[in-house]
Amino acid sequence: MADTERKKVIFSGIQPTGVFTLGNYVGAVRNWGPLQDEYDCIYSIVDQHAITVRKDPAKLRQQTVEGYALLLACGIDPKKSIVFIQSHNPNHAQLSWVLGCVTQFGELSRMTQFKDKAAKHADDINAGLFTYPVLMAADILTYNADAVPIGDDQRQHLELARNIAVRFNQRYGDMFTVPEAYIPKVGARIKSLQEPTKKMSKSDENPNATIYILDDKDTIMRKFRRAVTDSDTEIRFAEGKDGINNLLTIYSCATGKGIPDCEKEFAGKGYGDFKLAVGEAVADYLEPVRTEYARLMDDRAYLKECWTDGAQRAFRMSNKVLTKAYRKIGFVDYR
Numbered sequence: 001m002a003d004t005e006r007k008k009v010i011f012s013g014i015q016p017t018g019v020f021t022l023g024n025y026v027g028a029v030r031n032w033g034p035l036q037d038e039y040d041c042i043y044s045i046v047d048q049h050a051i052t053v054r055k056d057p058a059k060l061r062q063q064t065v066e067g068y069a070l071l072l073a074c075g076i077d078p079k080k081s082i083v084f085i086q087s088h089n090p091n092h093a094q095l096s097w098v099l100g101c102v103t104q105f106g107e108l109s110r111m112t113q114f115k116d117k118a119a120k121h122a123d124d125i126n127a128g129l130f131t132y133p134v135l136m137a138a139d140i141l142t143y144n145a146d147a148v149p150i151g152d153d154q155r156q157h158l159e160l161a162r163n164i165a166v167r168f169n170q171r172y173g174d175m176f177t178v179p180e181a182y183i184p185k186v187g188a189r190i191k192s193l194q195e196p197t198k199k200m201s202k203s204d205e206n207p208n209a210t211i212y213i214l215d216d217k218d219t220i221m222r223k224f225r226r227a228v229t230d231s232d233t234e235i236r237f238a239e240g241k242d243g244i245n246n247l248l249t250i251y252s253c254a255t256g257k258g259i260p261d262c263e264k265e266f267a268g269k270g271y272g273d274f275k276l277a278v279g280e281a282v283a284d285y286l287e288p289v290r291t292e293y294a295r296l297m298d299d300r301a302y303l304k305e306c307w308t309d310g311a312q313r314a315f316r317m318s319n320k321v322l323t324k325a326y327r328k329i330g331f332v333d334y335r
């Protein structure tokens with residue numbers, strides 16, 4: 001295949017930190033499946049990143065498996081894409097060492113996530129937490145990824161990865177693709193059900209604020225019944241009606257109907273009925289993910305087959321890049 005026909009490569013790392021929210025799903029995750037036709041996608045559960053804060057080993061193992069199953073349940077096809085667990089491919093850590101030697105202490109000191117996490121875990125400011133962005137750069141560069149889907153909180157890290165790539169290329173000759181941020185086309189922003197001016201968050205302390213994509217129907221209905229609305233009575237999308245706007249947005253995403261159609265559908269109806277309808281629609285919308293997830297978690301042998309195959313393909317792909325980087329930097333060939 002001519003080089004111009006090569007599909008672009010997308011790399012994405014996902015922390016094994018629990019279930020996605022409806023907000024994650026609608027804003028990002030649900031687009032990952034369709035993306036696989038347009039790009040060569042590589043998805044990794046980044047367990048090596050996860051240990052930069054202290055983790056209970058049994059919990060880490062469990063969450064890594066769950067995270068992996070969740071990716072497949074959300075429509076990532078392990079035949080089309082490379083889906084693997086980061087620690088299964090040693091090349092990330094290997095390249096990370098090399099890249100660390102072209103990264104400045106000062107640059108890493110400026111990372112706002114490091115500063116935040118260091119403040120939060122003052123008793124464990126370990127070297128891994130400090131060099132985390134170098135490992136992230138290695139994740140991306142070892143596949144010569146063209147694009148990286150990221151949220152705002154990872155922008156600074158991606159910028160650093162780009163700088164590292166450029167610097168390496170200048171010092172040792174053209175080597176790495178300089179990755180771009182991948183900005184998804186759609187992506188409605190889903191807000192908290194309790195404080196609809198705030199983003200729906202995984203770590204919200206109020207259990208009624210967040211829908212998780214594996215919530216069962218009863219839980220979903222209960223949370224929507226308790227969703228905050230306003231003192232008005234009209235179901236229309238308008239300034240200052242944050243609660244209703246959020247529910248309309250959610251209903252529109254779950255049903256695929258446009259907002260004006262949703263407004264028409266509920267004209268003259270009460271908030272109570274509306275909230276139930278939104279709950280029903282979301283439960284139906286998420287049901288296939290939940291069913292598929294349960295099926296996968298029941299078939300550990302299949303999951304293991306997938307991640308073993310994923311690791312092998314990831315290794316082969318990244319090894320070409322690592323070998324080349326080793327050569328450029330002056331390490332002696334041994335094969």
Ligand code: TRP
Binds near residue numbers: 046049135157
């Ligand atoms: N740091 C990312 C996060 O916390 C996860 C991550 C690790 C990642 N390696 C990556 C994301 C490479 C994109 C590309 O969400």
